[in-house]
Amino acid sequence: MQELKDRIREQGRNLGNGIIKVDGFLTHQVDLHLMTLAGQELARRFTHTGANKVLTVEISGIAPAVLTALAMQVPLVFARKAKPITMPSQVYETTAPSHTKGGLVPIIISPEYLGPGDRVLIVDDFLATGQTIAALARLVQESGASLVGIGAVIEKSFEGGRQHLSPLNVPIESLVVIERMDDHQIVFAH
Amino acid sequence: MQELKDRIREQGRNLGNGIIKVDGFLTHQVDLHLMTLAGQELARRFTHTGANKVLTVEISGIAPAVLTALAMQVPLVFARKAKPITMPSQVYETTAPSHTKGGLVPIIISPEYLGPGDRVLIVDDFLATGQTIAALARLVQESGASLVGIGAVIEKSFEGGRQHLSPLNVPIESLVVIERMDDHQIVFAH
Numbered sequence: 423m424q425e426l427k428d429r430i431r432e433q434g435r436n437l438g439n440g441i442i443k444v445d446g447f448l449t450h451q452v453d454l455h456l457m458t459l460a461g462q463e464l465a466r467r468f469t470h471t472g473a474n475k476v477l478t479v480e481i482s483g484i485a486p487a488v489l490t491a492l493a494m495q496v497p498l499v500f501a502r503k504a505k506p507i508t509m510p511s512q513v514y515e516t517t518a519p520s521h522t523k524g525g526l527v528p529i530i531i532s533p534e535y536l537g538p539g540d541r542v543l544i545v546d547d548f549l550a551t552g553q554t555i556a557a558l559a560r561l562v563q564e565s566g567a568s569l570v571g572i573g574a575v576i577e578k579s580f581e582g583g584r585q586h587l588s589p590l591n592v593p594i595e596s597l598v599v600i601e602r603m604d605d606h607q608i609v610f611a612h
Numbered sequence: 613m614q615e616l617k618d619r620i621r622e623q624g625r626n627l628g629n630g631i632i633k634v635d636g637f638l639t640h641q642v643d644l645h646l647m648t649l650a651g652q653e654l655a656r657r658f659t660h661t662g663a664n665k666v667l668t669v670e671i672s673g674i675a676p677a678v679l680t681a682l683a684m685q686v687p688l689v690f691a692r693k694a695k696p697i698t699m700p701s702q703v704y705e706t707t708a709p710s711h712t713k714g715g716l717v718p719i720i721i722s723p724e725y726l727g728p729g730d731r732v733l734i735v736d737d738f739l740a741t742g743q744t745i746a747a748l749a750r751l752v753q754e755s756g757a758s759l760v761g762i763g764a765v766i767e768k769s770f771e772g773g774r775q776h777l778s779p780l781n782v783p784i785e786s787l788v789v790i791e792r793m794d795d796h797q798i799v800f801a802h
Contacts, residue, residue: 454685454688484675506711508640
């Protein structure tokens with residue numbers, strides 16, 4: 423997606439250790455014009471899957487997932503990392519590595535909003551190692567729903583997430599692919 | 613807002629202790645049609661303020677704030693509860709009571725995305741005690757930006773948030789007002 427690549431070139435910063443700063447338009451401040459285009463493009467790429475639900479996990483996946491679900495005219499479910507008191511006692515739960523806290527964090531979905539008959543598109547801001555998305559995919563499987571696709575705004579292909587998720591055997595789409603981040607550069611795949 | 617009131621009547625549940633379950637359309641699963649109407653209505657009520665930025669805090673404020681910012685064609689900033697490594701060392705930080713964890717949690721905004729010249733509309737899913745919104749308002753003040761309004765999807769007027777926030781002297785709007793929640797009922801103010 424050219425607009426997104428241009429924005430990363432203008433405002434993205436390579437902070438070292440594979441960390442990219444995109445908090446001016448995606449992960450802290452959100453540019454709604456750009457995210458609307460991103461959501462529409464993800465929706466277009468997954469129309470053929472017949473997804474009837476978008477799934478993401480708090481926190482920075484929520485904005486792009488909202489705009490994808492809006493474009494697809496389907497509901498969004500965002501998995502939680504702490505169980506709210508409004509959830510029933512029995513939930514779908516697994517763990518994934520935390521980016522900000524280190525260690526593992528819970529990933530929790532209420533069985534009220536995911537189950538057999540659902541065709542689920544997972545959307546997240548980043549596809550990096552794929553471990554968070556794999557955790558969401560486990561919960562989709564546990565619920566009896568069908569996973570039909572995985573979409574990310576930014577893929578860091580050098581972290582191997584696409585290979586890690588390939589056994590799920592669903593289409594994986596990202597709007598830009600970053601191939602390398604050495605020497606303070608941000609190198610796109612194509 | 614009639615559509616929202618109808619939905620709360622149909623699907624909302626009073627779990628006791630002032631807790632309302634609205635996770636089928638707002639706080640876990642998000643109905644994008646309903647949230648688009650909510651965002652458009654909040655945008656309409658605050659057009660006169662000349663807001664150039666919407667501010668919320670993770671987590672369940674993000675979806676309604678995204679749709680309000682989208683309708684107003686302004687950027688959204690969502691404050692964080694943990695400091696990501698992409699933030700500079702100097703940040704605006706305060707604390708607010710945690711709903712899910714008990715105790716106090718940090719509320720953090722990068723000075724890169726809030727400052728003098730910004731006219732800020734705070735949007736959150738709930739206006740209850742007003743303590744979270746008051747925390748956001750302190751950060752707006754610290755940044756040198758102007759707070760121009762406070763919008764909430766659901767107000768629980770019996771928790772006194774509107775009184776708590778009245779010294780801020782800005783318009784406060786909520787799309788539905790719940791006046792009482794005793795005897796398993798959900799009683800709207802009007």
